[in-house]
Amino acid sequence: MSNADFADGDHFSAAAVSPAADLQDVSINCIDCSKDFLWSAGEQAFFRDKRLENPPKRCKECKKAKNERLAAIATAQQSGVKQRIEVIVSCAKCGESTTVPFYPSQGRPVYCRSCFLELNPSILNGNQPES
Ligand SMILES: [Zn+2]
Numbered sequence: 001m002s003n004a005d006f007a008d009g010d011h012f013s014a015a016a017v018s019p020a021a022d023l024q025d026v027s028i029n030c031i032d033c034s035k036d037f038l039w040s041a042g043e044q045a046f047f048r049d050k051r052l053e054n055p056p057k058r059c060k061e062c063k064k065a066k067n068e069r070l071a072a073i074a075t076a077q078q079s080g081v082k083q084r085i086e087v088i089v090s091c092a093k094c095g096e097s098t099t100v101p102f103y104p105s106q107g108r109p110v111y112c113r114s115c116f117l118e119l120n121p122s123i124l125n126g127n128q129p130e131s
């Protein structure tokens with residue numbers, strides 16, 4: 001009797017933990033390098049497990065590169081050394097190449113200095129120290 005019970009229970013629990021059968025590998029376009037990468041069902045299950053709502057935006061390499069950038073910045077901040085960052089971007093208004101002292105986030109326009117000041121004239125009157 002106990003044998004049959006055990007077998008039943010075993011079968012039942014095995015069905016209950018069937019691994020994320022509703023998930024399928026998804027192809028996502030990386031916002032950094034614009035290449036498609038695979039978001040596997042296993043990773044989706046992991047995200048769901050962690051209650052992360054937003055799917056990844058970057059492929060593994062870009063994510064790693066981003067983490068390294070952030071880590072470098074964090075290290076510089078901890079050591080008190082001011083890190084000078086220069087990222088080359090093109091101005092969203094006039095299209096000129098310009099360098100900015102930060103890593104622009106995707107989807108947010110970046111302007112060259114003159115366009116930026118044009119759009120934010122109050123900064124000229126503010127206490128933004130000139131470097
Ligand atoms: Zn990428």
Ligand SMILES: [Zn+2]
Pocket residue numbers: 091092093094095096111112113114115116
């Ligand atoms: Zn500009």
